[in-house]
Amino acid sequence: MSASERFIALTLAWTVAGAALAGEASPESAPAHKTSPDQAPAQKTSLDQAPAQKTSPESAPAQKTSPESAPAQWLERMNRALTTRNYDGTFSHWHGGQVEMLRIIHRVQDGTVSERLASLDGSGREFIRAGPSLTCYLPDKRTVLVEQRPPQESLVGFPAVNDQTASFYDIREVTHTRLNRRDTHVITVSPKDEYRYGYRLWIDDSTAMPLKTQLCDRRGHVIEQIVFASLTLPAHIPDSAFKPDVSTAGFQWLRNESGPPAPAAATLAWNAMRLPPGFRMAARSAQTLPGSADPVDHLVFTDGLASVSVFVEAQRREQADQPAVPESAAVGSSSAFSTVIDGHKITAVGEVPPDTVRFIASQLKAEEPAAVSSRRR
């Protein structure tokens, strides 16, 4: 199987039948000193409490499931709305004491997704997705990144919440309330350990769009918040809506090679020796990143809700004699961590707390070439 065929197989298998993957992935043992999924959470997290708002008379007490409105089903409806509907809205993004206004336009037409996300404040940055191309306009860096994704990449909402997910998150409907004159279901997703974040979601009854989203830590403290200020769901959105506002004269353009690179030396297959409970590999591919011709292995691990990408690159010769200096970074609430293992630069990025990316990255190990040479064909 070629790398890309294998990638597709993994992707489809995951989204269509999450349970089927349970047998396929190699067993990952949880690190001994962390909580295992069998233990009930030691204390009820504050995430379960209803947000401090007056509730409508018909609000139900915290209910785990009921046939028509199982909370997990609301999440699924929401994911479907976000990935399949046309919408155009402005929202505020709060994190780390800063508020930004952004605009998002999303369209699905003839099976192709077009999306545009732009900062309405200072940076002028824009992210545009048109079919297989993802373009990042960074006027503050006078740079444009263009990444071509493989055309076979699935459109389906990824990752998908499944039974496995429920072991690591407590998903509840906390209340049914009005937000800005819309009826919403408030769903909380509480993590059962500190490897992942939790969410509080105000999901609109009619459209299933998340009008307000809070990303919380294990104690229920809000780390990041997105609130829609305006939102329309038009039947048609013209192509002109997806043209950038930025003028790119004099910008540096960085593109990647489309399609996987020809394997140069024997490429090692990498994997994580251990993973936090509930995480399993969901995809693996080889690609190049904009601005460089070097091949990069891209592994994706997910617990059904949060996902972490790990990128493996051969270290450049000029850096081979430098000490491995681990580095951390943050993009909003998401975390990134980079280190060097066996002469390769390992970078992990995901919507998880910093410790999680650090742990996963440090667990990467190359498998012997002989054992995997058959897989690489």
Add this chain to the structure above:
Amino acid sequence: MSADASDLSLVRRVQRGDKGAFDALVLKYQHKLVKLVMRYVRNPAEAEDIAQEAFIKAYRALPQFRGDSAFYTWLYRIAINTAKNAVVSRDRSPIEYDLDRNSEESYDMQGRMKDSETPEGLVLTEEIRSTVNAAIDALPEDLRTAIVLRELEGLSYEEIAAAMACPVGTVRSRIFRAREAIDRRLREVFEGGLGRAEELG
């Protein structure tokens, strides 16, 4: 000329209790502020409300303004904050259903969607715009160049003097005379326009 002397002289008067001086600041910056706020709200009437709120906040906070930054910079920050807070906590449904819309409206991220002012307001605005443009076209070239370099390019008198190869005093005179010529026509619209607006209103 010390930068910002114009604004500061007005600000100081306001700080000493002269409310009329604040009117002058509002008159000078109201268009800029509304334009700024319209990046956050598309509806011009709402943008005006937010700009109004920003001006009032600025007035109340003026005792704390020390001139560390330019007055407009300070006012600009207040306006952005006011706009953001208004947008995030607006008392109305954020969702508009428009399932049948099939328009080719421009999706300029600056939010410059089609104006939805009242018809009367639109008429008056258009009339003002065309009056000004006609007046500019009718100007002698040296006056037109001076006012355009000033208002469109934002050049200082010094820079315009260099561009037009004339003394600064001449630049000042040309800009003044250009404004006077345009104003003569504009007054008719405003003073006649007020009456007309009342009829329509």
Add this chain to the structure above:
Amino acid sequence: MNEELDSQLSAMFDDELAPEECELLARRLSRDEQLKARWGRYAVIGAAIRSERGVLNAALAGRVSAVILAEPALAAVQGARRAPARWWQPLAGAAVAAVGVAVGSVLWLRAQAPFTAPPSAQLTATVSVPAAALLPAAAAGAADSYVVPRAPAVRAMVPSTELANYVVAHSVFSSPVGRRNLLSAFMASESGTAAEEPPVEPEGNVR
């Protein structure tokens, strides 16, 4: 007509009038409705030339004036505890942004002040590079080079375009909600406005 005097209003509008003359003219301007109206029309002319959107005959100034007339005079409230909360203070981000420009807004090293940091999430392996060791953004991201240059001696100064690559490549695999958080944070810049608490809707909205 004495053009020298008459053109003072125009010069002051352009901030090209000597400070002493500004003081005198400001006093006249505040009391003289005709002068004020002319001053206001100067602003309208500018807006019309720039083809600015919005209504040009806004009654905004009149409304603000009316509200202010009803307020107590500022001199009277000077001593009072009227300091509004945070919005007029220099933005916390402004100082950071100045540094950010010098270091090319290196996302790798931006100090995040989490709202609350779960104790277990302390990073034990963070790198801090003194700002002096970092190359200015212009050198690192020179427009001529196609490939993002790597400076071996200053490993930490990886232009944030590298992180951007990872973020974009990863975003394809995030959940829809997670992806939105990730990309929104990435689109946001240091120039965001300081707001210490997440904005809360006023009680009146929720029933």
